[in-house]
Amino acid sequence: MNLLDFFDLKCFLSVAKHLNLSLAAKEMFISQPAMSSRINSIEEDFGVKLLNRTRHKVELTPAGESARKDFQHILEYYEKTKFEAKRISEHGEYHLTIGYHGPTEWANINKLVKEFHSKHPNIKIDLTVSTWGELTRDLINGWLDVIFSEESEVAGIPVLNSVFLFRDYAAVAVPKSSSLSELESIKPEELNYVNIIMSNNKKATRSLKHINERLSDAGIDMEKATLVDHYDTTIAMAAAGMGVATIPRSFKIKGHQSVNYVDIDSDKVYEDFVLAWNVNNETASVLLFKEFCEQHKWGDY
Template structure:
């Protein structure tokens, strides 16, 4: 059974008209009639019932049409995918990063990845950690950048370390600790600390609470929902914000004073994560870029 014969059969089955099917395939009616007759002989059963009034599919013909139509569609998709790979036609990689992170954690990698894969379209959005994981699982994202504690207990998600940072504290310039460049964790015991909310970032909330306890005290936590909310609360003097010490935070707002957190169990560990059964070929390419970046 040749592909051209299959195409002619599908045309006749859909139009139920040999003349129209012949025009669609740029052949004569006699040619298409011979192809159908040859196919029926090859298969050993009739595909159409013909009379002077109309053409109709036999039950066997209808079954064959439905299955061949599906197979042809699948073959077209397979060929299209292979063409994209062979010609490097633009693909898409959907990236997301957590609201309790600054964008630097992922923006450092994107230009390097794009230099190596300049025909890949990248989309980038920010979500709360809990929403980020949910949307990774439903396919809205291919890869997410998220704090490592948020990934515990998700067996369908795999990840690699992206980066690890010490803690940078941000506070109002009027804060009692604002003149210090380094602050041991124990010196924070009498001050409110801005942290990710338990609702939106349950993993990080529990991690932070445990780290404070290992540092020797029970913290006064002020829950916030985003990176920007923490900064606002710090500017207003409501609490001390915790950030990864990436070098970008201190460049952003002159209304804040910054200090390094010392003598602590706290750190920022960030992972790139993706769904185990996601078949997007650019995930591996992105992760290879991450590995090369980290090995520099």
């Protein structure tokens, strides 16, 4: 029985990628005979053919394709384990990275974090602001400990768990020069008489697509909406008087210089916000923050 190492696995994956021993050898900085020797050792250890090799081509056998997938998973898990070991060595259980999307004042998050830190001053906290899609990716990869997210972004992902925090209804950002800015609320059908600015469905996250569908269900003609690539652009266009931008109410910014906010009077348009974490990363800090968020009074949105 041969004792395989990670370099052997990387060599095999290089051959599987290039289907060429010479190119794989160059990529791994070894000679072609050395590459052939390592592949032979792997096949000898497995007792099966993983590659069909001729002078002109290299092909993966069915067993080789299966091994390729497993070797890739092994290396990915190794890198994740190494990253986690380094993180724990540097920060231990007393470190928490929190991700969220939206304005810096979103849902009074600064006050929330300050209150949590006052109760647990030994936990170092880092905040990251990004898109919901990127936050979900980083949570899956173990680069974040917890994220605040719209429920549809994390639902159905096996390695993620979440707890419900609050239901967030919709509003529109309107230019202060508009007569609509004097209203406290507006019926959905009344928005059919103004230009609605939305994030482009083709580039938006699942949650933004979700709220677009709910706006349509509430009676708003979304086919006439102006679609742009980014959420920030919708607010900028509204401020410039080019229409009204739909937003979750928790995204309201107090004292905004250029826009006012008018609530959409409909219980059909909402987003459910959750706290999500990776089931493989249930550290003491994560569990303490989860419990704190469950007990926190989030208010009405």
